[in-house]
């Protein structure tokens with residue numbers, strides 16, 4: 001494995017160079033990979049695996065919207081698309097890609113098909129780590145592995161179609177066959193990872209829940225709202241407030257950070273901006289540190305898992321989430337955002353859809 005120095009700590013990562021697709025295909029040549037769940041991660045991983053030449057089938061409820069979506073994506077009923085039970089029975093690698101709450105509901109259905117020597121695959125450490133709450137306790141004679149793409153399924157597919165790859169973590173929870181690690185890495189490479197770093201189920205779920213509730217999604221949306229409100233309260237127009245809060249960040253500054261780091265983005269801004277940002281960064285860190293500490297504690301005590309399971313197991317969870325997203329979309333800030341996006345000069349070059 002490649003040894004990489006991450007800011008002073010040496011870690012091992014698996015790259016495509018040392019673990020090429022041919023090796024992954026060879027390791028999984030006798031396996032049938034059954035994708036159970038066709039939400040966001042399901043289609044991305046199923047299609048990438050199929051395009052990479054693996055033997056893949058999909059398990060869905062006949063008559064559901066996702067069944068129709070799978071048919072649209074070229075899965076053939078009776079050949080590569082089956083009812084969940086049949087897919088689980090035919091599959092030797094079961095990719096459990098239902099929502100984390102959905103996994104609890106489906107576990108009693110799936111468990112009988114997890115016979116000796118099969119592999120159970122997750123893209124999140126949730127179900128296994130919070131087993132007291134989920135009841136997901138796999139039989140001892142199967143392999144239990146994880147490959148968790150560090151991004152949305154939409155990006156997993158898009159980056160694949162662009163010939164790039166997302167980075168993923170991988171882990172082994174249970175190694176009954178002696179080959180679990182090789183299989184985990186092969187599956188990670190197969191679903192389109194550019195490289196893989198090692199973790200365990202608990203670390204994956206603690207960091208992932210912290211990240212998405214924190215800087216990746218929760219914190220960023222909250223900070224945007226706070227700054228936008230202050231600008232608006234002081235008489236700035238919606239377009240000005242939106243541009244100074246979001247548009248410049250996503251269109252100009254974050255691509256620079258992605259390319260070459262924070263200091264480089266700073267160095268490409270005015271000295272006035274640099275002076276102020278370096279000063280205010282300290283205040284923002286001090287103000288948010290206690291919130292991040294509270295968040296991590298809430299993850300580690302299982303409180304976040306409890307809330308997720310309780311809310312996302314309700315029959316109307318989708319409608320409820322959709323209502324909250326609608327409220328967000330219809331807020332002045334994001335309506336201003338929609339108008340700003342329309343004005344982007346490149347707007348006419350419609351982006352290719354996720355699948356094609």
Ligand SMILES: NC(=O)C1=CN([C@@H]2O[C@H](COP(=O)(O)OP(=O)(O)OC[C@H]3O[C@@H](n4cnc5c(N)ncnc54)[C@H](O)[C@@H]3O)[C@@H](O)[C@H]2O)C=CC1
Nearest residue numbers: 037038039040041042097098099102105123124151152153
């Ligand atoms: N969304 C993403 O991009 C990422 C997701 N993950 C993980 O991958 C796994 C799958 O996540 P998503 O694709 O976002 O899930 P999702 O929320 O899109 O749901 C996946 C599928 O589960 C089905 N489902 C939900 N509840 C069900 C129930 N009670 N009975 C039967 N089916 C049910 C949905 O209809 C859908 O087809 C999760 O463990 C998630 O944490 C990991 C990395 C990124």
Ligand SMILES: CC(=O)[C@](C)(O)C(=O)O
Nearest residue numbers: 149150151152153208212
């Ligand atoms: C996209 C991803 O990695 C998340 C945010 O952790 C998720 O969808 O759960």
Ligand SMILES: [Mg+2]
Nearest residue numbers: 149150151208
């Ligand atoms: Mg994640």
Ligand SMILES: [Mg+2]
Nearest residue numbers: 124208209212
């Ligand atoms: Mg997540």
